[in-house]
Amino acid sequence: MVYLDAIQSSDVKVFFFAGLLTVILLFGFILYFLFTYRHKQRDFNLLQEQKDEIDNQKHLVENTLRDLKLTQNQLIQSEKMASLGELTAGIAHEIQNPLNFVNNFSDVNKELLSEMKVELAKGNLQEINSLIDDIISNEEKINDHGKRADSIVKSMLQHSRRSSGAKEPTNINTLADEYLRLAYHGFRAKDKSFNSKLESDFDTTIESINVVQQDIGRVILNLITNAFYAVSEKKKSGIEPYDPLVMVATKNITTASGESALLLSVRDNGNGIQKAAIDKIFQPFFTTKPSGQGTGLGLSLSYDIVKAHGGELKVNTKEGEFAEFIITLPI
């Protein structure tokens, strides 16, 4: 019995310890699971939070990008408007001139017709013939100058409108000449003391080429205005003797690869471009003008426009002597 008891009690102890161990292990496991679960839950929550944060940031960045694009478009538009503002006086002057001719030549024709009446009564055929010739030639002048005013108003409207992006056959010589005059009178209206010699050398063998007219017009305008600014700054610096000169030229060329292309250059004898600036001039927002005077978008936009036409915009300069911008456009 005692033995049995002994056995029984040792068995009980074994069972007891085994049971206890199981309970402890079980408890341990539960604790472990609970602990890791809570840990995982925390990790998960953290991840979720991070994901939300990233989503938030993404939205923010997307919004900012959209805002930036909008602002960029507005900037491009305001750059366009600013250059239009610069042109306004030039445009007024350039419309006034042909209108004067229209008015004056039509007045003259009225006089000539009254004279013809007198000659008709006299039956003086020779005189009548010569009067008719004069009247016809005057009518042609009226028509020419009317068209000139018309084309100026059209190009002004085109300049202010958003680009349709459509390419159309364009006479680059006419376009360059028009903008040269507009820019000149516009610049002069702003700064009465400004004056510069203008030289143009247009290759008349150039036929119309397909370009987005208002875009290329803006490039030409931008390059010419820059040239005027450069010569006027050099003049203001008081260097003597100095005769400001801006030259615009076009040329039909054959590229190294044997393709024909059109070359348009705008050259000024201003102070040229500093070495340190030359790599930056085509970057957006880079300007050498005093703050508030330039948007720094002119050349960068010009560069993009020429690129979009499959062409090239390059610069040639010598500090203190000249700057020349050369556009090459495929024909």
Next chain:
Amino acid sequence: MKVLVVDDERDVQILFEQRFRKEIRNNEMVFAFAFSGEEALEYLNLHQHEAVLILSDINMPGMSGLELLDRIKNKYKTPPPKVMMITAYGDKENFDTAMRLGADDFLTKPVEFPVLKEKLKAI
């Protein structure tokens, strides 16, 4: 009377020749034309004392009409030709400068030819 007209607009020549055709035909007036300030000075060098009157535009590329006026009045003193300025910009600054430099008259564009004829007859 010989008149030198200076303007960068080339059609000014045809306009003047038509506007003054009677006077030209009757030899009352002779016109010469220059299309820049530089050309005008060249003309005056070659034909000294011929032009009695110079009608000049102000706003011209290169030498402006005011610069031309200044040079003429300084160079040709005995007797200086009369210089009439014609400009699209009739503002005070242009007017004052022209007067200070010795302009004899100042007209604004568009030119009223009957008025101009009256003024020319008075000279």
